Amino acid sequence: MTSHDVFLPSYREQSPEVRARFRKITERPVVLQVNKLGKTFDSVKGEVQALKDVSFEVHRREFISIIGPSGCGKSTLIRILAGLEENSSGEILLDGREVSGPGPERGMVFQGYTLFPWLTVLKNVMFGLEVSGNSRGITGNTTEQEARDWIEMVGLTNFADSYPHELSGGMKQRVAIARALANRPRILLMDEPFGALDAQTRAKMQSYLLQIWKNVDVTILFITHDLDEAIYLSDRIVVLKANPGEVQEIIEVPVEHPRSPEQFLSLEFLATKKRLEELIHPPRETEEMLPIIRMTQIGDDVY
Amino acid sequence: MARARYFIIWKELDQKRRRVFQLFSFIIPLVTWAIISYCPAVWHPMVKVSDPGEIAHFKVDAMILKEAFHRENAKAVEQHRRPAVGVPANPVYLPAPHEVAASFYKAFVTPPRLPDEPWLHQSLWHSITVIIWGFLISSAVAVPLGILCGTYRLFSYLTEPFVEFFRYLPAPAFAALAVAVLGIYDGPKVAIIVIGTFFQQVLMIANTTQRLDPALLEAAQTLGARGIKLFSRVVIPGILPDIYRDMRILLGWAWTYLIVAEVVGNSTGITWFINQQAKYRIYDNVYAAIIMIGIIGLTTDLVLAWIGSQLFTWKSRKKSVLSRLSAAYASSSKVKPGFSQETP
Numbered sequence: 001m002t003s004h005d006v007f008l009p010s011y012r013e014q015s016p017e018v019r020a021r022f023r024k025i026t027e028r029p030v031v032l033q034v035n036k037l038g039k040t041f042d043s044v045k046g047e048v049q050a051l052k053d054v055s056f057e058v059h060r061r062e063f064i065s066i067i068g069p070s071g072c073g074k075s076t077l078i079r080i081l082a083g084l085e086e087n088s089s090g091e092i093l094l095d096g097r098e099v100s101g102p103g104p105e106r107g108m109v110f111q112g113y114t115l116f117p118w119l120t121v122l123k124n125v126m127f128g129l130e131v132s133g134n135s136r137g138i139t140g141n142t143t144e145q146e147a148r149d150w151i152e153m154v155g156l157t158n159f160a161d162s163y164p165h166e167l168s169g170g171m172k173q174r175v176a177i178a179r180a181l182a183n184r185p186r187i188l189l190m191d192e193p194f195g196a197l198d199a200q201t202r203a204k205m206q207s208y209l210l211q212i213w214k215n216v217d218v219t220i221l222f223i224t225h226d227l228d229e230a231i232y233l234s235d236r237i238v239v240l241k242a243n244p245g246e247v248q249e250i251i252e253v254p255v256e257h258p259r260s261p262e263q264f265l266s267l268e269f270l271a272t273k274k275r276l277e278e279l280i281h282p283p284r285e286t287e288e289m290l291p292i293i294r295m296t297q298i299g300d301d302v303y
Numbered sequence: 304m305a306r307a308r309y310f311i312i313w314k315e316l317d318q319k320r321r322r323v324f325q326l327f328s329f330i331i332p333l334v335t336w337a338i339i340s341y342c343p344a345v346w347h348p349m350v351k352v353s354d355p356g357e358i359a360h361f362k363v364d365a366m367i368l369k370e371a372f373h374r375e376n377a378k379a380v381e382q383h384r385r386p387a388v389g390v391p392a393n394p395v396y397l398p399a400p401h402e403v404a405a406s407f408y409k410a411f412v413t414p415p416r417l418p419d420e421p422w423l424h425q426s427l428w429h430s431i432t433v434i435i436w437g438f439l440i441s442s443a444v445a446v447p448l449g450i451l452c453g454t455y456r457l458f459s460y461l462t463e464p465f466v467e468f469f470r471y472l473p474a475p476a477f478a479a480l481a482v483a484v485l486g487i488y489d490g491p492k493v494a495i496i497v498i499g500t501f502f503q504q505v506l507m508i509a510n511t512t513q514r515l516d517p518a519l520l521e522a523a524q525t526l527g528a529r530g531i532k533l534f535s536r537v538v539i540p541g542i543l544p545d546i547y548r549d550m551r552i553l554l555g556w557a558w559t560y561l562i563v564a565e566v567v568g569n570s571t572g573i574t575w576f577i578n579q580q581a582k583y584r585i586y587d588n589v590y591a592a593i594i595m596i597g598i599i600g601l602t603t604d605l606v607l608a609w610i611g612s613q614l615f616t617w618k619s620r621k622k623s624v625l626s627r628l629s630a631a632y633a634s635s636s637k638v639k640p641g642f643s644q645e646t647p
Contacts, residue, residue, distance in 0.1 A: 084521050104527030114522035118540045118617045128526035131536060163617050176522075183526060 011271040014254045022252055025059050025235060029095075031219045032058040032081070032187050037090035039076055039245075049244035050076050054090070056238050056250060058187065058219055065222045065234040069280050073245030074223050078191045081221065082108045094186055104128055107180030111192040113172040115164040121175050122160040125150050128183040150178040153212065170201040174208065181212070187219045194229070203261065206232060210259055227276045231269055232259055239279045248279055333400065340399035347391035357384035366395060398587045403594070406587035416583075423576055427595065430561055430572035433489055437496025437564070438557045445504035446546065452505065453512020454538055463509065466502050474499035474560055478567045487568035495567060499560035504553050511545045512538065544615035551607050558600050 014022070039051040050073040058064050066074050079085040081092060083102035092099050094106065107128075115124050125147040141149075151160050154174040164172055173193055180188055194202040206229060213220055224230050230237050234253050241248040254268040263269050308314060316324070339346050350372040355361035358375050367375075367389070376386040393399075398406075410423045421429065451458040474495050481491030481498075515538060523537045565574035573592055580588040612619040616626070 082521075082525050084524065102521070102524035102529075104525070106525065108522070108525035110518060110522060112518055114516075114518045116519060116523075116537070116540070118543075118615075127523070127528075127536070131523070131526065131528040131532045165617065165620055179526065189525075 006270075008271040008274055009267055011251065011254060011268070011275040013268075013271075014252070015256060015268075018252075018254050018256055021257065022235070025062050028060040028062070030057045031060050031062075031095060032221065033093040033096075034081070035091045035093070037077070037080065037092065038088050039073065039080060039085070040088045051080075051087075052244040052246050054240075054245065054247055056247060058221060061213075061217065061219055063213055063220045063222065063233055063235045064238065065224055065230040065236075066238045066240060067224055067227065067230045067276065067280065068240030068245065068248075069242050070225065072240040072242040074225075074240055075191060077240075077245070078108075078189050078221065078223050081187075082106055082189050084108075104132060104183040105186045107183055107185030107188045109173070109176050109180050109188065109190045109193045111195045113164070113169070113176050113196075115172055115175055115179070117164050120161050120163055121151060121156060121167070122147055124164070124175055125179045125182050128179060132183065147178075147182060150182045151175075153216075154178045154208070168201075169197050170205055173197070173205060177209070177212065181216060181218060185218065187221055190220060190222045192223050192225065195224070195226075202229075207261075209233065214258075227273055227280070228264060230276070231255060231272050232261075232264070237272075237276070239276065241279070251275065337400050340393060340397070343391040347393055349392045349394055350389040351392035352387055352389040354388040356387040358387050361387045366392060395584055396586050398590060402587045403590040406585075406591040407595075410580075410588045410591050420579075421576075423592070426572050426576040427599075430565065430574070431599070433492050433564065433572060434496065434554075434557055434561055436489070437493045437560075438500060438554055440493065441497045441500040441504055441557075442550065442553075445501050446508055446550075449505045449508025450512050450538070450542070450546075452509035453515075453542075454534065459509065462505065466505050470502035470506065472498075475563045475567075478563070482568050489571070491567045492564040492571070495564035496557050496560045499564075500553055500557050503556065504549075507549050507553065508546060511549055512542050514545070515541045544611065544618040547607075547611050547615065551604055551611070554607075555600060555604065558596065561596075 034054055034056050037051055037054040038049070041048045041050055054077060056064075066077060068074050076085060080087045083100065083106065086100075099106070116127065119127065122144070126143050129143040129146060148157075148160060151157060154177060156171060156174060156178075159167060159171065164175070167175065176193070177188075194205050197205060209220075210233065212218075222230070222233060231253055232255075237251045237253060239248045239251060240246065251272065253272055255263050255266060255272065256268075309316070315321075348369055349366045350369055352361050352363060352365045352367060352372075355363060355365075356376075356379065358379055361367065361375070369391070372387070372389060379386045413423075415422060448458070448462065452462055453459070477498050478491065478495060481494040485491045485494055519537055519541055520533065523533055528536060561572070562574050565572045566578075570578060573596060577589050577592045580586070580592065612621060613623040613625065616623045622630075
């Protein structure tokens with residue numbers, strides 16, 4: 001295979017606008033601080049280190065993605081941040097205070113939607129507001145009004161009284177996002193939220209998410225294994241490597257805002273993608289060859 | 304019409320074929336029964352005497368084994384006596400379908416032989432009350448306990464090993480004990496049903512509770528639910544339809560303990576009726592009573608299944624009759640034109 005000789009700038013090169021934007025972000029207060037986070041599992045083969053010394057900071061209203069090869073512990077990481085699993089070492093600070101256990105200030109959107117199937121869309125979105133014990137919502141409206149506002153924001157007004165099984169995958173995930181946002185979380189954790197969707201729906205959801213993020217005061221930490229998705233959505237990308245899961249590099253995405261699908265072919269985008277490819281799929285000397293004997297006629301070649 | 308392919312694994316049949324085959328599940332045993340009853344060539348090991356002739360020990364309507372009948376007749380011919388006449392018949396314990404069908408009606412209108420004995424409908428009702436009490440008492444303890452066992456490991460370890468042990472003890476083994484403790488009336492009968500149901504129920508409900516999707520619990524926690532709210536707003540509604548289904552199955556099991564329970568102490572209910580009729584050799588009534596138990600059981604289950612599908616529409620994925628009615632009402636008295644619900 002030949003490599004196409006397109007000249008790509010360094011992914012570190014930033015336009016003045018992008019640089020200014022990053023300066024502004026770093027001036028904002030730190031919402032989430034992860035310090036030397038470690039996680040070990042006991043397995044039959046002995047202790048396995050899933051995460052080792054993972055450290056990064058997320059500023060207010062920043063969009064940060066975490067990517068890495070399979071088995072790098074990115075799901076474990078987000079589950080620890082959500083409080084669904086315990087870390088073995090290190091600490092997590094939210095607004096400077098250490099957190100443990102799950103809580104509504106760290107909302108989570110799962111790949112499997114996890115809507116409550118016995119509740120309507122409206123009741124699903126009201127769930128967080130109701131269990132937090134306020135009969136009035138955070139803005140002083142009744143919880144129902146507030147839930148309806150969130151449902152309107154994700155464009156599902158007509159489905160407020162539908163049950164989850166009546167919705168498509170993309171709609172379910174929009175409800176899940178509205179449900180998590182209704183709690184006004186300090187940070188929204190998203191664990192491969194669009195992984196189960198088809199390519200078209202996924203693209204639409206990415207654009208919805210960017211719109212929501214622009215208009216709602218929320219900080220987003222996003223897990224994905226899709227490089228394009230990570231670049232398209234994020235301000236910064238934390239790249240993990242596997243065995244043990246360690247931070248390999250934190251990349252500032254040089255692609256300008258507002259983002260649009262046309263940027264997928266921009267030089268900054270491609271430069272970033274090239275770098276991510278290098279980090280996640282390092283070039284090997286020899287490609288792994290399967291021990292297959294030829295089972296076709298001579299001359300009947302596909303290439 | 305395309306040929307239906309019946310031997311594709313898990314391939315659903317169309318509505319019409321499904322109904323036909325479901326009907327056949329009843330028709331096949333009925334037809335088998337009819338063939339055995341109405342075709343003398345199939346079985347009919349007896350001869351029903353219609354004219355005893357000059358054979359002294361034959362009487363009209365007596366049932367004689369076929370060989371004995373022919374032997375006696377041959378003997379009679381030899382001795383120049385008038386032979387008996389009879390028709391092939393099945394033994395008295397296998398009445399024909401039409402006889403059983405007739406006794407469905409007859410059994411209800413025939414007064415009991417003794418004045419203080421119950422009518423059939425009273426016997427049936429007695430059985431039903433015993434079942435209901437047994438099942439209610441068992442459920443009142445087993446359902447909460449099962450849910451606790453399925454939710455908190457503490458309760459699971461604290462009860463399940465003993466329950467596992469106890470469920471192998473056959474309920475009828477406690478009959479004598481139950482009579483000693485609870486007397487000879489309905490007490491021990493209810494107790495047998497409780498013992499037979501309770502331990503299975505705890506394990507079944509615990510198992511069902513554990514099958515709640517853990518992702519829902521996680522999602523609820525990240526939304527701020529904890530402790531009792533997690534339990535009441537996620538665990539309970541999440542498992543309710545499955546618990547309901549378990550209860551339907553368990554109610555069926557409770558019926559199987561009924562027959563044993565009813566012979567404990569003084570025999571009562573449908574079992575007493577069956578035994579009494581068997582004693583009088585009125586087997587049509589015995590069959591009718593047995594079939595009645597089946598009909599009551601199946602009808603109850605179908606009704607409960609229907610109620611369940613109405614209660615848990617999110618699980619059955621059907622619109623309930625109530626919601627359809629209210630939708631029809633809303634559309635007929637619609638005030639805002641142009642208000643249309645988009646459907647997914």
